[in-house]
Amino acid sequence: MSEITGDQQVQSEVLEGLATAVNHRRWFVEFALDYLGDDPIEIGSGLGDYALEWAPHFTRFTATEADPDRLVALKERLTGHPNIEVRQMLLPTDELNTYSGAVSYNVLEHIEDHVGALRSISGLVHPGGAIVLIVPAFPFAMSPVDVATGHVRRYTKRTMAEALHAAGLRIERVQYANALGLLGYYMATSVFKLTPSEGPMVKFYDRFVLPLTKGAERLVRPPFGQSVFAVARVPERSA
Template sequence: MADITGDQRIQSEVLEGLATAVNHRRWFVELALPYLGDNPIEIGSGLGDYALEWSAHLPRFTATEADPDRLVQLKERLADHPSIDVRQMLLPSTEGGDYSAAVSYNVLEHIEDHVGALRSMADLVRPGGRVIIIVPAFMFAMSQVDIATGHVRRYTKKTMRAAMTEAGLTIEKMHYANALGLIGYYGATSIFKMAPKEGPMVKVYDSLVLPVTKAAERLVKPPFGQSVFAVARTPL
């Protein structure tokens, strides 16, 4: 039981730390916006940071969470936002839907049956809609922080493409994102054995390094990155 409590504590610290990385979040919000349509569902909304950002641009939005305790927090935080529906969801599932898109950031790496999870996301989306994914990149960067927060794997474009193709999705866009972030994450977690939680390092990275990285990657997509960003279409 102690290990489980520790994992939840570390996971919460990481989520809270990432919540302070405002520039990072807004960059990743922008990546998905053109593909969300009018009524998307997010798988694994966590504390609701992305849901709040995306919903400001959309008529309807559905936020979901698998963890019961975090679901309670999510409902409380989003209670004053009538355009956002909040519900529990655990993938893989057999549920169907008619959402315009299914978006999931940093969730798929937690799921053993990731192909089944992608199929489930596709089933939630209307024909020709999108499945939008961000996952952590490169197995060499798998650290004790990854393991403690429940990561089963990290991805490359090749392994992400294989999983999406096996799930019956047609890939529309895929690239690495945040090249300098990968270097920083590897150094912090694998060399210095630190967790990316709230503090001066996250603030310096987000305010000084991130804007430079974002501007450079608008011009040239890097050959590596901290994340893989992928957009795929569901069958017509």
């Protein structure tokens, strides 16, 4: 980890750090697999780390980015994966009923009108299909890293459920995930003013602490966590 400096440097370090947290990523990949059907879309694919993990499980997988520069980089990285389509996706969109499901990890917290974004995402999904979300948890953990990476909020289970209800979605699951990760993130970013980045601390957590957390949370749902995991269904539309 390193001291927090300019926004662009922070964003780059966080993305690079997350890319090295392989066990964390594969755990969160598992959360979505059973819900997405055979032709899902990811909203906000970033560097494509999750897309590369998800794509082998589906007939077709669509990765998206809103930012033109990141879109170019995403297309370059995902070249050679014939079942992955890469496209630009700007919200709101009028596109309807295109995909079997949608997944979006650590994106909604960047959007001021998150209810409008959820409505727009729901329009992309066939009626009855699922929207799977991961967002950062607990406002008290809002840190300089959150601000530098463009977060406008952190969620609780209650506020996540309120947003899903307001968007007209049918909630299937809302729970916390990665309890020990919340403690580590808060201490690192709010107490010691560090940025999660590639290095020995991230690698140690991912290799040794994360497997223990994953095993425990398979047995008992934690009362808190670094993230909120949510699954909601697009209602069947009236004839």
